[in-house]
Amino acid sequence: MEFYVYDNYDEVSKYAAKMVSDFVNEKPDCVLGLATGETPIGMYKKLIEYNREKLVDFSRVKSFNLDEYRGLSGSHPQSYRYFMDKNFFNHINIDKHNTFIPNGICEDVKKECSDYEDKINEAGGVDLQILGVGSNGHIGFNEPSLELCVYTHLTNLTEETMKANSRFFKSGEEVPDKAITVGIGQIMKAKKIILLASGTKKADIIGRLFSGKVSTENPSSILQVHPSVAVIVDKDAGALI
Template sequence: MEVIVLGAESERAALVADAITDLLWGATDAVLGLATGSSPSPVYAELVRRHDVGQVSFARATAFSLDEYLGLPPGHPEGYRQVLEREFVGLVDLSAERLHTPDGQATDIVEACAAYEAAIVAAGGVDLQLLGIGSDGHLAFNEPGSSLASRTRVKTLTPRTRADNARFFDSPDEVPHHVLTQGLGTILQARHLVMLATGAGKAEAVRQAVEGPVSARCPASVLQLHPHVTVVLDPAAASRLELVDYYLAVWADKPAWQGI
């Protein structure tokens, strides 16, 4: 696991955008894993900027989202497909047909989850998966207590997660209680995992995920089991890490050619 702490939002966004741009230049049919929430938004904005000036194309890429709410009306502005189309996919040359999201309108939820797993496999697996982290350590919508080997399935959101997400809705009561989410085992099959976190409110979750024991109590700690993980933080999110001086030294001495 590589932990990178950068003070400027523009630096963090550019770093992750560089990895995605390099991936697309090397394999134009790359498979991207997309996350929603505030953490990846600067990365999407930087990728849109690069697309607009001809530095990157998504025309042959495929994308899979991590999760989707259950119970929202079709086309609801806070449905994650709509969010991704509004903030990223609809602003670049990635066609809507190449954006895959769990089916939040499915009547047979078990079948819909199995179909989503199969679609990821059929696409060749995810090359680079963007991730955030919840204040309680959840990864995607794998809440504390989730199986570390879990696959795409329905999950019940905790009151804390619903409260954290209430800012996106007109009323806290509108936040759904259930979601479809990629499981932790599903996420671990992506070839490169990139987790972003900012703010002091994420500092304890980051500490547990990066330096704590691997435990279902902090689902994001499962990242320690993956061979290629990049954690990109601002100083506030890194403020509880015991080894932060070491991470800073490693980054300062890293060969420029190596990338993330």
């Protein structure tokens, strides 16, 4: 794994955006795997700037997001479709028909998961996967467990993850307890991975990411065996390395 430490979140976002834009410029029809949450927002803002300045062109890019809350429609303000449109897609020259996110209100969850997996494979797989990481080590919504799922699946969210997500909802009762997520196998099939982390709350899990040990209780630890991973953090998140 490559490891990059920057002074602050803004520098992390700038470097990550430069890495993504360089990748897209080298392969204009690439497939991007995208993440939601607070961590990648700064990167998305920089990529919007680069696109407006015509430094990067997303017109031929396809994207697949990692996950979506079960029970939320794409128009719900806390859905990940809404998040991606608001923070990225609405501001760049990507074809919205080429942006894919699981359908959180589908009737047949098993079919939705299978179809989503097929769509990624039919697109040729993910060329560049962006990841955040939870304080408990989850990537996508692959939570710590005795077993990890290889394929796209419906998962139960842990109490820790729900608590972390609760700040985005009006009340704890509104926080979804399930999500559709791309599995570990599909993440590991990506040709290149960029993992972003910022802040002291992520220091412990980033330290464990470089332990040399792989455990299903820390899903992010599997990234140690991927051939091309760039971990980009600020000084606070990288304090234990």
